[in-house]
Amino acid sequence: MRRVRRAEGYSTAAWLALILVPLAAMTLCVCLGSVSLSVHDTFETIGCLIRGKPAPEGIAAGIIPIRLPRVLRVTLVGAALSLCGAAMQGLLRNPLADGSTMGVSAGASLGAVISLAFGIAIPGLPLAGTMGMAMLFAFGSLMLILSLAYLLDRSLDTHSIILIGVIFSMFASSLMSLVISFSGDRIHSITFWTMGSLASGGYTEVLVLLGALILPGGVLLRLAPELNSFAVGEENAQGLGVPVRRVKLTVLICVSVLIGVCVSIGGTIAFVGLVTPHIARMIVGPNHRRLLPASLSFGAVFLLLTDLLARTVLNPRELNLGVVTSLVGAVLFVIIFYRTGRGARR
Amino acid sequence: MLTAEHITVRFGAHTAVDDVSFTLEEGHWLMLVGPNGAGKSTLLRALAQACPYAGRFTADGRDVKRMKPSERARALGFLAQQHTQQYAYTVAEIVRLGRYAHRKGFLAPADPDEEKHVARALALTGLGPMARTSVLTLSGGEQQRAFLAQVFAQDPRVLVLDEPVNHLDLQYQQRIFGLVKLWLKRPGRAVLSVVHDLSLARRYGTDILLLDGGRKAAGGPMADFVDGDTLRDVYGLDVEAWMRRLLQPWQPAP
Numbered sequence: 001m002r003r004v005r006r007a008e009g010y011s012t013a014a015w016l017a018l019i020l021v022p023l024a025a026m027t028l029c030v031c032l033g034s035v036s037l038s039v040h041d042t043f044e045t046i047g048c049l050i051r052g053k054p055a056p057e058g059i060a061a062g063i064i065p066i067r068l069p070r071v072l073r074v075t076l077v078g079a080a081l082s083l084c085g086a087a088m089q090g091l092l093r094n095p096l097a098d099g100s101t102m103g104v105s106a107g108a109s110l111g112a113v114i115s116l117a118f119g120i121a122i123p124g125l126p127l128a129g130t131m132g133m134a135m136l137f138a139f140g141s142l143m144l145i146l147s148l149a150y151l152l153d154r155s156l157d158t159h160s161i162i163l164i165g166v167i168f169s170m171f172a173s174s175l176m177s178l179v180i181s182f183s184g185d186r187i188h189s190i191t192f193w194t195m196g197s198l199a200s201g202g203y204t205e206v207l208v209l210l211g212a213l214i215l216p217g218g219v220l221l222r223l224a225p226e227l228n229s230f231a232v233g234e235e236n237a238q239g240l241g242v243p244v245r246r247v248k249l250t251v252l253i254c255v256s257v258l259i260g261v262c263v264s265i266g267g268t269i270a271f272v273g274l275v276t277p278h279i280a281r282m283i284v285g286p287n288h289r290r291l292l293p294a295s296l297s298f299g300a301v302f303l304l305l306t307d308l309l310a311r312t313v314l315n316p317r318e319l320n321l322g323v324v325t326s327l328v329g330a331v332l333f334v335i336i337f338y339r340t341g342r343g344a345r346r
Numbered sequence: 347m348l349t350a351e352h353i354t355v356r357f358g359a360h361t362a363v364d365d366v367s368f369t370l371e372e373g374h375w376l377m378l379v380g381p382n383g384a385g386k387s388t389l390l391r392a393l394a395q396a397c398p399y400a401g402r403f404t405a406d407g408r409d410v411k412r413m414k415p416s417e418r419a420r421a422l423g424f425l426a427q428q429h430t431q432q433y434a435y436t437v438a439e440i441v442r443l444g445r446y447a448h449r450k451g452f453l454a455p456a457d458p459d460e461e462k463h464v465a466r467a468l469a470l471t472g473l474g475p476m477a478r479t480s481v482l483t484l485s486g487g488e489q490q491r492a493f494l495a496q497v498f499a500q501d502p503r504v505l506v507l508d509e510p511v512n513h514l515d516l517q518y519q520q521r522i523f524g525l526v527k528l529w530l531k532r533p534g535r536a537v538l539s540v541v542h543d544l545s546l547a548r549r550y551g552t553d554i555l556l557l558d559g560g561r562k563a564a565g566g567p568m569a570d571f572v573d574g575d576t577l578r579d580v581y582g583l584d585v586e587a588w589m590r591r592l593l594q595p596w597q598p599a600p
Contacts, residue, residue, distance in 0.1 A: 008439070008442070093432045093433075094432075095432065095433075225443075225446060225449075225455075228435070228439070228443060229443055229446060231432065231433050231435070232429075232431070232433075232435060232440060232443060233426075233429060233430075233431075235394075235396070235426060236426065236429070236443075236493075236496075238394065238395075238396065238415070239394065239419065239422075239423065239424035239426075239497075240419055240443055240444065240446045240447060240496075240500065241415045241416040241417075241418060241419025241420070241446055241447030242415060242446060243414075243415045244415075281433070285434065285435075285436075286433035286434055286435055287435065287439055
């Protein structure tokens, strides 16, 4: 068994790097910003916060309680979206698959807005209503998009899925506008949500994100061999003895839960799930035993650095995080799109 | 080892396979032949449980439909015609996937014999030196060999091939068929394959099943197969005369 791990998995050093690099990026992001802190002050203050002692006086005491949860949220959302992208790209054999390109994020947003507009909430759990609806709609959109693509052509061609995803995104956004315009006095809470970003919120969101990353995220990580077989070919997977339907359903449910949670907390952050798995694949190869952990790590680092850029480049003004990821992602999307197009014609 | 009883596959009003039965014994290689649209590949798809069918397949006495996916994979190994690849998996990774159905354990499923089988399959197909090569850079023949190695690593009792050499050059055709023949030498194994080329079918097969319009037109041991009339009916051509004419230019001058 040790030999199996060595054949396809990571060495201890590589695992350590995958954990340490995001930690370093997190430290950097807590320290840097409109007001920069020293690493020493930062750790001292965080140490006091964890032990429940009053923090030493100074700027750090005022800034860290705001910056730390933000950095944690960004880390977890980046990791989660990236993991989803990697899993979907493997399952569908489609290097362009991502929550945003396939319309899943748009569907999740629609669900969240509907829950806000019609006041669907679970008493005692303030986030649960929006989140549950976002997950449900994410799953519904995935099913709808995949069945439409399947009707169009049974091989689930790369381009037809993306085309349908884009059309579905537009459809969902217009439905969202429609719901908002009929939402009456609830419009404020909706507007607040749609403008919301990872910049606001507390530790509750962090805990929810962490839970989502451990449970459905853990399931996805365990499905690495199955995802490998799908990435090679679904028919081949069936011949190898993979329970094809069950695996597919499990992956789609996990992805929907993760995207639902991320969207309901941070809104749509486009292309993260497209960019980072792609970079990870170039470095560690397509094998999901290596690709999935690398995507988690790279996704966290990518979104942390993007967030840092968004809040420092026009200091003191802040850019929207989604704007920056879209700028990077759109360019990369075109590059991958042309590459796969050439490959298909060969 | 493998039997098909009254298999019928319908797509709407069209009957693709019509009441076909056959038996495949240990050590035998059954060639499924017939013109385009005869239902050969559909019959294999039904065996792979990739399309609904009426009738029953049994492998070692057990209904294939009722087997768990992993059990089925240990009984039957499939090799498709073609494998278009999207990602740069290495040959070794492709072959290793073949051991999926042999993994045991719930928390960390693993297969103790994985390395042995992967190494053996790579060696048998001569792919050892290419183990770390990306499948995207392989030629069609090499790719087919990599997937043959995968199904060898899977170590099924019956190998099922769907026109495995359809668009391969002659040297690859010979190589793939030679490898399968070698694989068949071990006890407890059998091969079922769809083949277009009747000469290849006669050269390597021990048994034959001729399909026509979804129905069984003839079948039995290969040695009794020389029935010019049936072939003429099925293909609308005097197959024997045509084969001899094709061979004529290769005869050494007297």
